[in-house]
Amino acid sequence: xxxxxxxxxxxxxxTDTRMRRALSATGLTPRHxxxxxxxxxxxxxxxxxxxxxxxxxxxxxxxxxxxxxxxLVRRRRDPAxxxxxxxxxxxxxxxxxxxxxxxxxxxxxxxFVGLSAEERTLLGSLLTKISASHSDYDCA
Numbered sequence: 001x002x003x004x005x006x007x008x009x010x011x012x013x014x015t016d017t018r019m020r021r022a023l024s025a026t027g028l029t030p031r032h033x034x035x036x037x038x039x040x041x042x043x044x045x046x047x048x049x050x051x052x053x054x055x056x057x058x059x060x061x062x063x064x065x066x067x068x069x070x071x072l073v074r075r076r077r078d079p080a081x082x083x084x085x086x087x088x089x090x091x092x093x094x095x096x097x098x099x100x101x102x103x104x105x106x107x108x109x110x111x112f113v114g115l116s117a118e119e120r121t122l123l124g125s126l127l128t129k130i131s132a133s134h135s136d137y138d139c140a
Contacts, residue, residue, distance in 0.1 A: 015111065022103040026096055027070075031055075033104075035063050036089065036097045039073060043088035046075065072096055 016030075023033055038044070038052045050060045064087060067073040072093035078084040089097065112120055 015107075018107045018111065019104065022107045023100065025103055026100050028096070028100065031059075031063055032067060033100055035060070035067060036072060036093060036100065039087060039089040039093070040097050043086050045078065046085040046087050049087055067093070 019030065023030060026033070028036070034053060035049070038049060044052070046060065046064070049064075050057050053060060064073060064075060068075060070092075071090055073087055074090055075085045075087050078086050112123075115123065
């Protein structure tokens with residue numbers, strides 16, 4: 001498999017399968033997990049979350065509804081601007097995020113066992129560079 005695109009597609013499918021398997025223990029889909037991970041750094045406006053995830057606003061509303069129903073996130077009106085919603089992770093959401101991060105770290109450690117820390121960092125940088133040049137795709 002000399003074609004880089006084919007290698008990425010092949011390894012992407014393998015990674016997706018392993019990540020989904022790890023996520024199943026938390027009951028989250030990849031989109032739910034990405035949403036929680038984006039909220040792990042602290043409260044953000046719903047609009048900022050939409051921009052961070054790079055998905056359609058209606059998709060984010062649906063994701064937040066699911067996460068809110070499971071008491072993993074909370075939405076509230078911004079006191080400074082009642083038109084804006086602030087989204088924050090709950091204590092239960094933070095615990096779920098911790099379990100999620102541990103499960104994903106285990107999968108990554110298994111998948112990248114043959115790479116040094118420097119090579120993992122380089123791979124991450126290269127993938128980020130590829131993503132930045134194709135930011136118009138909705139893949140989340």
